[in-house]
């Protein structure tokens with residue numbers, strides 16, 4: 613039996629009528645071209661396979677992310693320079709871009725530049741009056757990144773600091789606080805990087821940690837992989853350290869099964 617308060621009942625038909633009136637009939641369905649892997653992905657129902665998740669990733673990317681010459685060129689340049697295929701996906705790059713815009717961040721710190729693919733996504737988000745500091749350990753990789761930033765037209769708002777995070781981060785203490793920190797380097801150092809995120813940030817700074825799923829290895833009890841151990845230590849720090857309030861989500865797609873943690877500095 614449904615109990616309604618006096619006066620509430622009379623609102624219900626009106627609400628239903630408004631809802632009906634405001635429903636727009638579906639228009640013609642615009643279908644984005646499907647990735648060829650989708651054709652063979654469903655032999656006997658829906659399957660969670662590398663093909664289905666990659667095809668779904670391709671569909672989401674084609675549907676939500678406009679083709680972008682500068683980003684494509686950056687990827688081509690880093691492939692041409694034989695850099696590993698470990699940059700964020702376009703969907704994750706866009707997530708970083710949106711999080712920065714949603715939080716109004718103007719000063720961004722990235723640890724782990726590679727060819728600056730993620731850096732370009734973030735540099736665009738901070739706008740003309742924003743700044744990105746990105747740290748890369750390998751000078752040869754930093755050269756590729758610098759060229760990509762120049763070609764993408766965002767070099768003015770980005771500074772690449774060459775050196776290991778553990779050496780560069782202490783030199784940034786005392787500067788204006790960062791509003792957004794993206795941690796995407798050696799996973800063994802995640803707790804050190806999180807500690808510096810607090811030292812270099814402020815209450816409200818957004819912190820994103822990439823690659824926290826690691827094909828499910830984070831729950832392998834007997835793992836001896838230092839990357840997995842570092843990832844787990846970082847997640848446990850985010851969970852128990854009162855300086856953070858955090859969540860995480862797993863992802864599947866063109867880069868396999870992984871995930872991202874997102875936190876705010878309390």
Ligand SMILES: C[S@@+](CC[C@H](N)C(=O)[O-])C[C@H]1O[C@@H](n2cnc3c(N)ncnc32)[C@H](O)[C@@H]1O
Nearest residue numbers: 699700724725726729730749776777796797798
């Ligand atoms: C996963 S890649 C970064 C990908 C990049 N954020 C993107 O999405 O386009 C990690 C990068 O961190 C760099 N790196 C590894 N250890 C580092 C350290 N201790 N300090 C700074 N950079 C490091 C590697 O050379 C590599 O270029």
